[in-house]
Amino acid sequence: MFGQSESAAVTDKIKLVLFDMDNVLCDYDRGKRVAWLAELAGSTSEFIHKAIWESGFELLGDCGALDAIDYLHGFGERIGYPLSLDQWVEARRRSMQANRAMLEIAGSLRKTVDIAVLTNNTTLVADHIDTLLPDLRPLFGSQIYTSAQFKTAKPDPRCYRLCLSKLDVRPESVLFVDDLSANVAGAREAGLHAHHHTSVERFRQALSAHGLLHDD
Numbered sequence: 001m002f003g004q005s006e007s008a009a010v011t012d013k014i015k016l017v018l019f020d021m022d023n024v025l026c027d028y029d030r031g032k033r034v035a036w037l038a039e040l041a042g043s044t045s046e047f048i049h050k051a052i053w054e055s056g057f058e059l060l061g062d063c064g065a066l067d068a069i070d071y072l073h074g075f076g077e078r079i080g081y082p083l084s085l086d087q088w089v090e091a092r093r094r095s096m097q098a099n100r101a102m103l104e105i106a107g108s109l110r111k112t113v114d115i116a117v118l119t120n121n122t123t124l125v126a127d128h129i130d131t132l133l134p135d136l137r138p139l140f141g142s143q144i145y146t147s148a149q150f151k152t153a154k155p156d157p158r159c160y161r162l163c164l165s166k167l168d169v170r171p172e173s174v175l176f177v178d179d180l181s182a183n184v185a186g187a188r189e190a191g192l193h194a195h196h197h198t199s200v201e202r203f204r205q206a207l208s209a210h211g212l213l214h215d216d
Contacts, residue, residue: 014193014210016169017109020154020178021119024197025103026096026133033095040091041081051078061122064148068124089128098135101200106139109212116143118163118176120183123148143167154178155186164192175210177203 022028030053031045038045052058057078061071076083106115117140119125126146129136136144147153150162164171171191178184179197187194195206207213 013173014113014175014212015173016114016116016167016175017106017207017212018160018163018174018176018192019102019106019115019117020176020180020183020197021117021121021125021133021136022096023179024099024177025106025117025136026098029095029097031095033091036091036094037079037081037083040083040087041079043079043081048079059153061124062120062147063153064123064151066122068122068127071122071124085124088124089131092125092128093132096133098133099200102203103135103139105200105203105207109207110139113212114143114167114169115140116145116163116167118145118154118160119147120153121146121148154180154183155189157186157190160187160190160192164190175206175212177206 019025030049034045034048037043038048041048052075055078057074060066060074066074072083072085072088075088109115117136123146125132126144126149129144145163145166147159150159152159152162154160160176161171164174172193174192176184176187176192176194177197178187178194181196184194184196193210195203197203204213
């Protein structure tokens with residue numbers, strides 16, 4: 001059964017599908033990223049994880065509290081290694097694997113509705129997306145947004161509203177897709193339709209409920 005926000009296509013026509021990136025458009029394995037950083041810094045994965053993710057530092061990048069330069073510098077300081085931009089990008093790239101089935105669906109959707117990406121990440125991710133996940137640009141063009149550019153992060157309703165303002169689209173005409181239930185709840189609070197992504201098949205069902213899934 002779909003929730004109310006996934007079955008209201010009869011009254012609200014969807015004009016834009018807004019995708020999360022990690023574990024939606026790509027499979028994200030943070031462990032691979034952490035392991036490579038640990039090897040680079042001559043440290044342990046446990047130390048790297050605590051220094052960046054358990055400390056709350058990564059959130060400072062996601063919500064734009066740190067600009068890209070300060071974020072990169074702080075990242076290196078915390079792991080005890082003078083991390084270069086290229087090394088940061090490479091660590092991120094190693095953790096990402098395109099989800100071909102989801103990208104195919106996005107490619108099909110763009111024939112009838114607009115599509116865009118909103119990911120909780122530092123602006124470095126959008127700046128280097130062509131290296132990190134080159135499949136995205138041909139599909140989404142310039143409509144790839146990170147939370148940091150809006151100075152807030154999902155699930156804060158402001159993050160979605162600021163993104164939609166940039167896209168010039170009303171919340172009720174947007175279907176948002178995210179793998180985290182908290183982010184789905186935040187999107188609904190902001191007035192968007194939202195789907196909690198758990199599988200490609202469930203996503204197809206949600207699109208069908210909105211009249212968005214068409215056979216080529």
